[in-house]
Amino acid sequence: MTPIGNLKPTIKIYDTTLRDGTQGEGVSLSADDKVKIALRLDKMGFHYIEGGWPGSNPKDMEFFDRIKKHQLKNAVITAFGSTCRPGVEPGQDANLKCLLDSGVKLATIFGKSWDFHVTKALNTTLEENLRMVEESVAFLKGNGLRVFFDAEHFFDGFKANEEYALAVLRAAVLGGAEAVILCDTNGGSMPFEIQQAVEQVAAELPGVELGIHAHNDSEMAVANSIMAVQAGVTQVQGTVNGLGERCGNANLCSIVPNLALKLGYTTIPRDNLSFLTELSRFVYEITNLNPVANQPFVGESAFAHKGGIHVSALMKEPGTYEHMDPASVGNVRRVLMSELSGLSNLLYKYKGLNLDKTSPEGRKVLEQLKKMEHKGYQFEAAEGSLELMLRKAMNGYREPFQLQSMRLILEVREQQPIHSEAVIKMRVGEEIVHTAAEGNGPVNALDNALRKALETIYPEVAALRLLDYKVRVLEEKAGTEAQVRVLIETGNGKETWGTVGVSTNIIEASWQALADSMAYGLLGEK
């Protein structure tokens, strides 16, 4: 795919998930989390990993201590900080001292390049700011560090006072900065503005390595980063999944495939692109955020087709409704079931079940599907429940068990921890089983009791593992009387499947999804 004799420059990927990413709402990482993410980024072949701002909080310093014990293959760890303060010599500045103490070989320091910020936020003179930039960079260089300079608010500064913004960049270069990074800190710039400014800077500072650091406040961070590369920058700063303050930083999960697969630049090793989806989900998991389903390239819906017309075209030729092969970024094509989808989707999905377009079972399931979706069920992530429904509609399927009665008791007494107990009575195969179990919560107690009831007749339940449990409140404005939808993901070591339950009662919804998860797992080899 790479053009032969490619003369495009290598674009260095600079990740700041561990620093700017943690400024995002709801993002909080322990030192241990940070080490895990850094090792993964290194494995992916990212060029620079900004680990934190030593001195701003104790966790960041702990990260720098711990990451030293690992031998990285590809990435250089960097520490972030600011120039010295107004009126202070670099050698006397606590912040710069922390950068030296962190033990990194490369530091990125930011300074003001917007005159308004120099006078309003720093309360100092334009001249003094130039001194701070040049001397701070020179101080770190003199102490043996490589230095990058982040020109904060560069594009706003360039619009307000072009000459001064350029003077700040020149001060950093004079101090010895190896690269200057143009930051759209407030995220307000348009792609054509970025392009024009970068072209002009490249002309004014020939031979200086330039970078881009964009924020997404105008939904332009990815476009602005790409336009900057087209205009001459060779370093792109961003975060995994675009995490970051306010609307986030530029999303490396979109920038890297755009650069590598669409524009033919060399970035991270080409083979590693197929781990991009995995990287995205790994970072969501560690940061404990819900993945964004419709996220470009790596989202669960990124290659999910719902319109019946799309699906029938895709069956002929995938290129008709996909801009690229999902496998190139480690993602997969999905076909969604819904009232819009028509029979094409059902047929594509259950090729193995011998349904055809005129099949009465197929039509019956589609009808039932529409009714259940209306009630709040959603089968897009619950293909286990969908297949059970399909099998029930076809002849020859008998449910492996059936609930007869159930009682859940949760009790708190004085200062004691809460106690949860489930009692169930059910038909299992041909027998009636009556049993009970405790758990650390109502659903866990129910899960334990269900497994206990099943295991004598179906010992294979021991291999089933609940992998994920999600609760979604529907019609949220109704408060605690609202409908809830429970989605459960279960695996047996070989495959995983999703099941769903819906009720105003969270316990009932959980029971439905749990029961389906076990029933599907007991289908045996399919």
Added chain:
Amino acid sequence: MTPIGNLKPTIKIYDTTLRDGTQGEGVSLSADDKVKIALRLDKMGFHYIEGGWPGSNPKDMEFFDRIKKHQLKNAVITAFGSTCRPGVEPGQDANLKCLLDSGVKLATIFGKSWDFHVTKALNTTLEENLRMVEESVAFLKGNGLRVFFDAEHFFDGFKANEEYALAVLRAAVLGGAEAVILCDTNGGSMPFEIQQAVEQVAAELPGVELGIHAHNDSEMAVANSIMAVQAGVTQVQGTVNGLGERCGNANLCSIVPNLALKLGYTTIPRDNLSFLTELSRFVYEITNLNPVANQPFVGESAFAHKGGIHVSALMKEPGTYEHMDPASVGNVRRVLMSELSGLSNLLYKYKGLNLDKTSPEGRKVLEQLKKMEHKGYQFEAAEGSLELMLRKAMNGYREPFQLQSMRLILEVREQQPIHSEAVIKMRVGEEIVHTAAEGNGPVNALDNALRKALETIYPEVAALRLLDYKVRVLEEKAGTEAQVRVLIETGNGKETWGTVGVSTNIIEASWQALADSMAYGLLGEK
């Protein structure tokens, strides 16, 4: 703010939330939902509202019937469809007939403009496709409709066979199309490609009104739409919140403020922009999707500041870290509490509580905050719990009630519906209250019992309303043993507040959040 003597053209906003938006994963709208959204879009001053694809499903036809009964102020309702099929006369085509039957005055039909699609997906000749386009447009025109033509896959087609792609546009114009819309159907194009192609089309088809319809598969839909406008299109198609198939359509909630507030174009009436955030949340509510917190312009985090350094600069001058005034799009500035935030944020937030930088209470709360965040608590949406914690740390606050014991029983018997009952014993003021209540789920039963226990001493609980109840499973991979975080939003008609609880037991977490929600509501006039 609008430049005097503005010579920029008016950009018409064409909304397809009700058609292309419903192709998004998890999006399903009833005819009633569609009417509600259409009326809201009309009120906002959108120029065109695409209501659906009559004939593709019964709900869409029902929408067109119902919307006729409303007098719209600004918008023209359009119906979507395709050209006639290969080898079929427009007068004999069922799909075109449905467009006439829908009773709209303006139809948008799509046709193929990529040669590969004509031969691969339609299985017909390039010549026949030109006939289909021209005759279908002419047929609708002849029946008294205004017609827009969506050139599907235009940018891919233009790359593959420029001459043919232009011939398709010319056929539509020849048939009488009032505007031709260039679609990046697979979402794979880069902003500079869009700009070049639009400039070339504008030169080849002088005087023809052009539109853009972009998808977000490369995270470029907003940038591509803006670049197309800069290159000469005067109609922008998109959806509220960027809903749509795969990675979604171009997000009108970002495009409209970029055009109007940053680039000085006339779009919807300027005053209506301040309802943009409300529109975004309204559509999330109707589609029953979780709002995207870091969504540009309208997201809850869009103007949320976490870094202590940002907050102290903002206290001096909001322009330092905001690209625009949040109020101009109906959003608000927020200051977040977290371990990164430092005392500046706490002071900004609780100006009224007489804390100062050296206050031991402030530091104590900040310490406790860090510990609780570590356990999984999050106060960014639970300021009620945060303020209670702060008040407990200060002298003179006594909790209005305290739980002594609680028992919850959930029971299913044979085919009966599930029965939920809560029994609680607690200190309320100086009394011990022991009472019980039922509910349609465990949390509802608990809520009812708590209110019953409180109401004799605190009759004001009757005015408190639970507005929202959210459950988030933390460490999701642990299955049903995972920690859950419950967030509750409560209101008293004058203000609303959020509270939080965290436990492995969903009932315990719900209880914590419920108890805080009532305790905060009983604080009285603050």
